[in-house]
Amino acid sequence: MSDLTDWHDVADRLVQMKRGAKHRLAKHLKMDPSYxxxxxxxxxxxxxxxxxxxxxxLDSPDEAFASAEAMTFTPDSRAVRDEPAHLRVPVYGYAAASGGDRIAFNTGEIIDWMELPMGMAPRGEVFVVRALGSSMEPRIFDGESLVIQRNVPPTRDRDALIEFNDGSGVVKTYKGQRDGQVFAHQYNEDRELRYPATSVKALHTVFCRL
Incomplete structure:
Protein backbone atom coordinates (compact mmCIF):
# COMPACT_ATOMS: atom_id res chain seq x y z
CA MET A 1 0.00 0.00 0.00
CA SER A 2 1.32 3.46 -0.90
CA ASP A 3 2.51 5.76 1.89
CA LEU A 4 1.52 8.79 -0.15
CA THR A 5 -1.78 10.19 1.07
CA ASP A 6 -1.48 13.95 0.55
CA TRP A 7 -0.16 16.25 -2.19
CA HIS A 8 2.17 17.80 0.41
CA ASP A 9 3.82 14.36 0.75
CA VAL A 10 4.39 14.38 -2.99
CA ALA A 11 5.90 17.89 -2.85
CA ASP A 12 8.34 16.75 -0.14
CA ARG A 13 9.46 13.80 -2.27
CA LEU A 14 9.93 15.91 -5.39
CA VAL A 15 12.24 18.31 -3.55
CA GLN A 16 14.74 15.46 -3.22
CA MET A 17 14.71 14.70 -6.96
CA LYS A 18 16.50 16.17 -9.94
CA ARG A 19 15.61 19.54 -11.34
CA GLY A 20 12.52 19.33 -13.56
CA ALA A 21 10.86 16.57 -11.56
CA LYS A 22 7.58 18.48 -11.27
CA HIS A 23 7.36 18.93 -15.02
CA ARG A 24 8.12 15.26 -15.63
CA LEU A 25 5.54 14.17 -13.07
CA ALA A 26 2.92 16.38 -14.75
CA LYS A 27 3.66 14.59 -18.03
CA HIS A 28 3.45 11.21 -16.31
CA LEU A 29 0.04 12.10 -14.84
CA LYS A 30 -1.09 13.77 -18.09
CA MET A 31 -1.81 16.85 -16.01
CA ASP A 32 -1.32 20.53 -16.79
CA PRO A 33 1.92 21.64 -15.00
CA SER A 34 0.32 24.75 -13.51
CA TYR A 35 -2.57 22.69 -12.13
CA LEU A 58 8.92 8.02 -7.87
CA ASP A 59 10.03 4.38 -7.80
CA SER A 60 11.67 4.62 -11.24
CA PRO A 61 12.96 8.20 -11.53
CA ASP A 62 15.82 7.31 -13.86
CA GLU A 63 13.50 5.58 -16.31
CA ALA A 64 11.04 8.46 -16.11
CA PHE A 65 13.74 11.02 -16.82
CA ALA A 66 15.30 8.95 -19.60
CA SER A 67 11.93 8.61 -21.29
CA ALA A 68 11.05 12.29 -20.87
CA GLU A 69 14.45 13.43 -22.09
CA ALA A 70 14.39 11.26 -25.19
CA MET A 71 15.67 13.16 -28.21
CA THR A 72 15.55 12.72 -31.96
CA PHE A 73 17.98 14.12 -34.49
CA THR A 74 17.36 15.86 -37.78
CA PRO A 75 19.61 15.19 -40.79
CA ASP A 76 21.65 18.28 -39.97
CA SER A 77 22.35 16.81 -36.50
CA ARG A 78 20.45 19.43 -34.52
CA ALA A 79 18.91 17.92 -31.39
CA VAL A 80 15.12 18.15 -31.14
CA ARG A 81 13.26 17.35 -27.93
CA ASP A 82 10.26 15.08 -28.23
CA GLU A 83 7.78 17.56 -26.77
CA PRO A 84 3.99 17.36 -27.17
CA ALA A 85 2.60 19.58 -29.93
CA HIS A 86 -0.57 20.40 -28.00
CA LEU A 87 -1.12 22.26 -24.74
CA ARG A 88 -3.38 20.32 -22.35
CA VAL A 89 -5.57 22.56 -20.17
CA PRO A 90 -8.35 22.09 -17.59
CA VAL A 91 -12.00 22.71 -18.48
CA TYR A 92 -14.57 24.31 -16.15
CA GLY A 93 -18.29 24.51 -16.74
CA TYR A 94 -20.75 23.18 -14.16
CA ALA A 95 -23.60 25.53 -13.29
CA ALA A 96 -22.92 27.20 -9.97
CA ALA A 97 -25.38 26.97 -7.08
CA SER A 98 -26.66 30.46 -7.88
CA GLY A 99 -28.06 29.15 -11.16
CA GLY A 100 -28.46 31.31 -14.25
CA ASP A 101 -25.34 31.62 -16.38
CA ARG A 102 -22.81 31.44 -13.56
CA ILE A 103 -20.00 28.90 -13.91
CA ALA A 104 -18.57 27.03 -10.93
CA PHE A 105 -14.97 28.18 -11.09
CA ASN A 106 -12.50 26.53 -8.72
CA THR A 107 -10.07 23.59 -8.73
CA GLY A 108 -12.77 21.27 -7.39
CA GLU A 109 -14.97 21.76 -10.46
CA ILE A 110 -12.71 20.66 -13.31
CA ILE A 111 -15.01 18.66 -15.60
CA ASP A 112 -12.58 17.69 -18.33
CA TRP A 113 -9.17 18.27 -19.94
CA MET A 114 -8.71 19.62 -23.46
CA GLU A 115 -5.81 19.80 -25.89
CA LEU A 116 -5.62 23.20 -27.58
CA PRO A 117 -5.12 23.25 -31.36
CA MET A 118 -1.54 22.82 -32.54
CA GLY A 119 0.38 26.07 -32.49
CA MET A 120 -2.03 27.88 -30.16
CA ALA A 121 0.08 29.35 -27.34
CA PRO A 122 -1.61 32.18 -25.43
CA ARG A 123 0.73 33.90 -23.01
CA GLY A 124 0.56 32.98 -19.34
CA GLU A 125 -1.63 30.35 -17.70
CA VAL A 126 -4.71 29.34 -19.66
CA PHE A 127 -7.78 27.18 -19.14
CA VAL A 128 -11.12 26.54 -20.85
CA VAL A 129 -14.67 27.25 -19.69
CA ARG A 130 -17.90 26.05 -21.24
CA ALA A 131 -20.29 28.95 -21.65
CA LEU A 132 -23.67 28.61 -19.94
CA GLY A 133 -26.97 30.14 -20.95
CA SER A 134 -27.99 32.37 -23.84
CA SER A 135 -27.25 35.81 -22.37
CA MET A 136 -24.26 36.40 -24.69
CA GLU A 137 -25.91 35.21 -27.92
CA PRO A 138 -25.26 35.81 -30.80
CA ARG A 139 -21.69 36.66 -29.69
CA ILE A 140 -21.16 33.51 -27.60
CA PHE A 141 -23.48 30.51 -27.60
CA ASP A 142 -24.47 28.12 -24.82
CA GLY A 143 -21.96 25.27 -24.55
CA GLU A 144 -19.17 26.92 -26.55
CA SER A 145 -15.63 26.34 -25.28
CA LEU A 146 -13.73 29.53 -24.46
CA VAL A 147 -9.96 29.73 -23.97
CA ILE A 148 -9.28 31.99 -20.98
CA GLN A 149 -6.04 33.74 -20.01
CA ARG A 150 -5.88 33.64 -16.22
CA ASN A 151 -5.36 37.03 -14.51
CA VAL A 152 -4.81 38.86 -17.81
CA PRO A 153 -6.96 42.00 -17.37
CA PRO A 154 -9.37 42.56 -20.28
CA THR A 155 -9.41 45.77 -22.27
CA ARG A 156 -12.66 47.67 -22.77
CA ASP A 157 -15.15 45.86 -25.04
CA ARG A 158 -13.21 42.59 -24.76
CA ASP A 159 -15.04 39.45 -23.60
CA ALA A 160 -13.96 38.36 -20.13
CA LEU A 161 -14.59 35.84 -17.40
CA ILE A 162 -15.54 37.76 -14.27
CA GLU A 163 -14.63 35.65 -11.24
CA PHE A 164 -16.49 36.28 -7.99
CA ASN A 165 -15.39 35.73 -4.40
CA ASP A 166 -17.88 32.86 -3.98
CA GLY A 167 -16.06 30.73 -6.57
CA SER A 168 -18.47 31.37 -9.44
CA GLY A 169 -17.91 33.32 -12.63
CA VAL A 170 -19.75 34.79 -15.63
CA VAL A 171 -18.67 35.49 -19.19
CA LYS A 172 -19.59 39.01 -20.30
CA THR A 173 -18.18 41.86 -22.37
CA TYR A 174 -16.05 44.03 -20.10
CA LYS A 175 -16.83 47.76 -20.09
CA GLY A 176 -14.63 49.15 -17.33
CA GLN A 177 -14.65 50.08 -13.64
CA ARG A 178 -15.59 53.20 -11.73
CA ASP A 179 -17.19 54.25 -8.45
CA GLY A 180 -16.64 50.84 -6.90
CA GLN A 181 -18.47 49.01 -9.70
CA VAL A 182 -17.38 46.64 -12.45
CA PHE A 183 -19.36 47.32 -15.64
CA ALA A 184 -20.15 44.67 -18.22
CA HIS A 185 -22.56 44.04 -21.09
CA GLN A 186 -24.66 41.15 -22.35
CA TYR A 187 -26.61 40.78 -25.59
CA ASN A 188 -29.67 38.63 -24.86
CA GLU A 189 -31.43 40.53 -23.45
CA ASP A 190 -29.35 43.58 -24.40
CA ARG A 191 -28.38 45.40 -21.22
CA GLU A 192 -25.63 46.83 -19.07
CA LEU A 193 -24.59 44.95 -15.93
CA ARG A 194 -22.98 46.23 -12.76
CA TYR A 195 -21.18 44.18 -10.13
CA PRO A 196 -19.83 45.56 -6.83
CA ALA A 197 -16.04 45.57 -7.15
CA THR A 198 -15.83 44.09 -3.65
CA SER A 199 -17.59 40.94 -4.93
CA VAL A 200 -15.17 40.46 -7.84
CA LYS A 201 -12.08 38.36 -7.15
CA ALA A 202 -10.40 38.60 -10.56
CA LEU A 203 -10.88 39.41 -14.26
CA HIS A 204 -9.66 37.01 -16.95
CA THR A 205 -9.51 37.71 -20.68
CA VAL A 206 -11.28 35.47 -23.21
CA PHE A 207 -8.53 34.65 -25.71
CA CYS A 208 -10.71 32.90 -28.29
CA ARG A 209 -13.60 30.51 -28.93
CA LEU A 210 -13.06 26.90 -29.99
Whole structure:
Protein backbone atom coordinates (compact mmCIF):
# COMPACT_ATOMS: atom_id res chain seq x y z
CA MET A 1 0.00 0.00 0.00
CA SER A 2 1.32 3.46 -0.90
CA ASP A 3 2.51 5.76 1.89
CA LEU A 4 1.52 8.79 -0.15
CA THR A 5 -1.78 10.19 1.07
CA ASP A 6 -1.48 13.95 0.55
CA TRP A 7 -0.16 16.25 -2.19
CA HIS A 8 2.17 17.80 0.41
CA ASP A 9 3.82 14.36 0.75
CA VAL A 10 4.39 14.38 -2.99
CA ALA A 11 5.90 17.89 -2.85
CA ASP A 12 8.34 16.75 -0.14
CA ARG A 13 9.46 13.80 -2.27
CA LEU A 14 9.93 15.91 -5.39
CA VAL A 15 12.24 18.31 -3.55
CA GLN A 16 14.74 15.46 -3.22
CA MET A 17 14.71 14.70 -6.96
CA LYS A 18 16.50 16.17 -9.94
CA ARG A 19 15.61 19.54 -11.34
CA GLY A 20 12.52 19.33 -13.56
CA ALA A 21 10.86 16.57 -11.56
CA LYS A 22 7.58 18.48 -11.27
CA HIS A 23 7.36 18.93 -15.02
CA ARG A 24 8.12 15.26 -15.63
CA LEU A 25 5.54 14.17 -13.07
CA ALA A 26 2.92 16.38 -14.75
CA LYS A 27 3.66 14.59 -18.03
CA HIS A 28 3.45 11.21 -16.31
CA LEU A 29 0.04 12.10 -14.84
CA LYS A 30 -1.09 13.77 -18.09
CA MET A 31 -1.81 16.85 -16.01
CA ASP A 32 -1.32 20.53 -16.79
CA PRO A 33 1.92 21.64 -15.00
CA SER A 34 0.32 24.75 -13.51
CA TYR A 35 -2.57 22.69 -12.13
CA UNK A 36 -0.10 20.23 -10.58
CA UNK A 37 1.82 23.13 -9.01
CA UNK A 38 -1.38 24.38 -7.36
CA UNK A 39 -2.12 20.87 -6.07
CA UNK A 40 1.36 20.58 -4.56
CA UNK A 41 1.12 23.99 -2.94
CA UNK A 42 -2.42 23.66 -1.61
CA UNK A 43 -2.20 20.04 -0.45
CA UNK A 44 -5.13 17.69 -0.07
CA UNK A 45 -5.87 13.99 -0.21
CA UNK A 46 -4.76 11.79 -3.10
CA UNK A 47 -7.06 9.34 -4.81
CA UNK A 48 -5.89 5.72 -4.94
CA UNK A 49 -5.28 6.07 -8.68
CA UNK A 50 -3.21 9.24 -8.21
CA UNK A 51 -1.19 7.69 -5.39
CA UNK A 52 -0.38 4.59 -7.44
CA UNK A 53 0.63 6.60 -10.51
CA UNK A 54 2.87 8.90 -8.46
CA UNK A 55 4.51 5.97 -6.67
CA UNK A 56 5.21 4.43 -10.07
CA UNK A 57 6.95 7.64 -11.12
CA LEU A 58 8.92 8.02 -7.87
CA ASP A 59 10.03 4.38 -7.80
CA SER A 60 11.67 4.62 -11.24
CA PRO A 61 12.96 8.20 -11.53
CA ASP A 62 15.82 7.31 -13.86
CA GLU A 63 13.50 5.58 -16.31
CA ALA A 64 11.04 8.46 -16.11
CA PHE A 65 13.74 11.02 -16.82
CA ALA A 66 15.30 8.95 -19.60
CA SER A 67 11.93 8.61 -21.29
CA ALA A 68 11.05 12.29 -20.87
CA GLU A 69 14.45 13.43 -22.09
CA ALA A 70 14.39 11.26 -25.19
CA MET A 71 15.67 13.16 -28.21
CA THR A 72 15.55 12.72 -31.96
CA PHE A 73 17.98 14.12 -34.49
CA THR A 74 17.36 15.86 -37.78
CA PRO A 75 19.61 15.19 -40.79
CA ASP A 76 21.65 18.28 -39.97
CA SER A 77 22.35 16.81 -36.50
CA ARG A 78 20.45 19.43 -34.52
CA ALA A 79 18.91 17.92 -31.39
CA VAL A 80 15.12 18.15 -31.14
CA ARG A 81 13.26 17.35 -27.93
CA ASP A 82 10.26 15.08 -28.23
CA GLU A 83 7.78 17.56 -26.77
CA PRO A 84 3.99 17.36 -27.17
CA ALA A 85 2.60 19.58 -29.93
CA HIS A 86 -0.57 20.40 -28.00
CA LEU A 87 -1.12 22.26 -24.74
CA ARG A 88 -3.38 20.32 -22.35
CA VAL A 89 -5.57 22.56 -20.17
CA PRO A 90 -8.35 22.09 -17.59
CA VAL A 91 -12.00 22.71 -18.48
CA TYR A 92 -14.57 24.31 -16.15
CA GLY A 93 -18.29 24.51 -16.74
CA TYR A 94 -20.75 23.18 -14.16
CA ALA A 95 -23.60 25.53 -13.29
CA ALA A 96 -22.92 27.20 -9.97
CA ALA A 97 -25.38 26.97 -7.08
CA SER A 98 -26.66 30.46 -7.88
CA GLY A 99 -28.06 29.15 -11.16
CA GLY A 100 -28.46 31.31 -14.25
CA ASP A 101 -25.34 31.62 -16.38
CA ARG A 102 -22.81 31.44 -13.56
CA ILE A 103 -20.00 28.90 -13.91
CA ALA A 104 -18.57 27.03 -10.93
CA PHE A 105 -14.97 28.18 -11.09
CA ASN A 106 -12.50 26.53 -8.72
CA THR A 107 -10.07 23.59 -8.73
CA GLY A 108 -12.77 21.27 -7.39
CA GLU A 109 -14.97 21.76 -10.46
CA ILE A 110 -12.71 20.66 -13.31
CA ILE A 111 -15.01 18.66 -15.60
CA ASP A 112 -12.58 17.69 -18.33
CA TRP A 113 -9.17 18.27 -19.94
CA MET A 114 -8.71 19.62 -23.46
CA GLU A 115 -5.81 19.80 -25.89
CA LEU A 116 -5.62 23.20 -27.58
CA PRO A 117 -5.12 23.25 -31.36
CA MET A 118 -1.54 22.82 -32.54
CA GLY A 119 0.38 26.07 -32.49
CA MET A 120 -2.03 27.88 -30.16
CA ALA A 121 0.08 29.35 -27.34
CA PRO A 122 -1.61 32.18 -25.43
CA ARG A 123 0.73 33.90 -23.01
CA GLY A 124 0.56 32.98 -19.34
CA GLU A 125 -1.63 30.35 -17.70
CA VAL A 126 -4.71 29.34 -19.66
CA PHE A 127 -7.78 27.18 -19.14
CA VAL A 128 -11.12 26.54 -20.85
CA VAL A 129 -14.67 27.25 -19.69
CA ARG A 130 -17.90 26.05 -21.24
CA ALA A 131 -20.29 28.95 -21.65
CA LEU A 132 -23.67 28.61 -19.94
CA GLY A 133 -26.97 30.14 -20.95
CA SER A 134 -27.99 32.37 -23.84
CA SER A 135 -27.25 35.81 -22.37
CA MET A 136 -24.26 36.40 -24.69
CA GLU A 137 -25.91 35.21 -27.92
CA PRO A 138 -25.26 35.81 -30.80
CA ARG A 139 -21.69 36.66 -29.69
CA ILE A 140 -21.16 33.51 -27.60
CA PHE A 141 -23.48 30.51 -27.60
CA ASP A 142 -24.47 28.12 -24.82
CA GLY A 143 -21.96 25.27 -24.55
CA GLU A 144 -19.17 26.92 -26.55
CA SER A 145 -15.63 26.34 -25.28
CA LEU A 146 -13.73 29.53 -24.46
CA VAL A 147 -9.96 29.73 -23.97
CA ILE A 148 -9.28 31.99 -20.98
CA GLN A 149 -6.04 33.74 -20.01
CA ARG A 150 -5.88 33.64 -16.22
CA ASN A 151 -5.36 37.03 -14.51
CA VAL A 152 -4.81 38.86 -17.81
CA PRO A 153 -6.96 42.00 -17.37
CA PRO A 154 -9.37 42.56 -20.28
CA THR A 155 -9.41 45.77 -22.27
CA ARG A 156 -12.66 47.67 -22.77
CA ASP A 157 -15.15 45.86 -25.04
CA ARG A 158 -13.21 42.59 -24.76
CA ASP A 159 -15.04 39.45 -23.60
CA ALA A 160 -13.96 38.36 -20.13
CA LEU A 161 -14.59 35.84 -17.40
CA ILE A 162 -15.54 37.76 -14.27
CA GLU A 163 -14.63 35.65 -11.24
CA PHE A 164 -16.49 36.28 -7.99
CA ASN A 165 -15.39 35.73 -4.40
CA ASP A 166 -17.88 32.86 -3.98
CA GLY A 167 -16.06 30.73 -6.57
CA SER A 168 -18.47 31.37 -9.44
CA GLY A 169 -17.91 33.32 -12.63
CA VAL A 170 -19.75 34.79 -15.63
CA VAL A 171 -18.67 35.49 -19.19
CA LYS A 172 -19.59 39.01 -20.30
CA THR A 173 -18.18 41.86 -22.37
CA TYR A 174 -16.05 44.03 -20.10
CA LYS A 175 -16.83 47.76 -20.09
CA GLY A 176 -14.63 49.15 -17.33
CA GLN A 177 -14.65 50.08 -13.64
CA ARG A 178 -15.59 53.20 -11.73
CA ASP A 179 -17.19 54.25 -8.45
CA GLY A 180 -16.64 50.84 -6.90
CA GLN A 181 -18.47 49.01 -9.70
CA VAL A 182 -17.38 46.64 -12.45
CA PHE A 183 -19.36 47.32 -15.64
CA ALA A 184 -20.15 44.67 -18.22
CA HIS A 185 -22.56 44.04 -21.09
CA GLN A 186 -24.66 41.15 -22.35
CA TYR A 187 -26.61 40.78 -25.59
CA ASN A 188 -29.67 38.63 -24.86
CA GLU A 189 -31.43 40.53 -23.45
CA ASP A 190 -29.35 43.58 -24.40
CA ARG A 191 -28.38 45.40 -21.22
CA GLU A 192 -25.63 46.83 -19.07
CA LEU A 193 -24.59 44.95 -15.93
CA ARG A 194 -22.98 46.23 -12.76
CA TYR A 195 -21.18 44.18 -10.13
CA PRO A 196 -19.83 45.56 -6.83
CA ALA A 197 -16.04 45.57 -7.15
CA THR A 198 -15.83 44.09 -3.65
CA SER A 199 -17.59 40.94 -4.93
CA VAL A 200 -15.17 40.46 -7.84
CA LYS A 201 -12.08 38.36 -7.15
CA ALA A 202 -10.40 38.60 -10.56
CA LEU A 203 -10.88 39.41 -14.26
CA HIS A 204 -9.66 37.01 -16.95
CA THR A 205 -9.51 37.71 -20.68
CA VAL A 206 -11.28 35.47 -23.21
CA PHE A 207 -8.53 34.65 -25.71
CA CYS A 208 -10.71 32.90 -28.29
CA ARG A 209 -13.60 30.51 -28.93
CA LEU A 210 -13.06 26.90 -29.99
Missing amino acids: LARKLGKGGGLTIKESQAIEEF
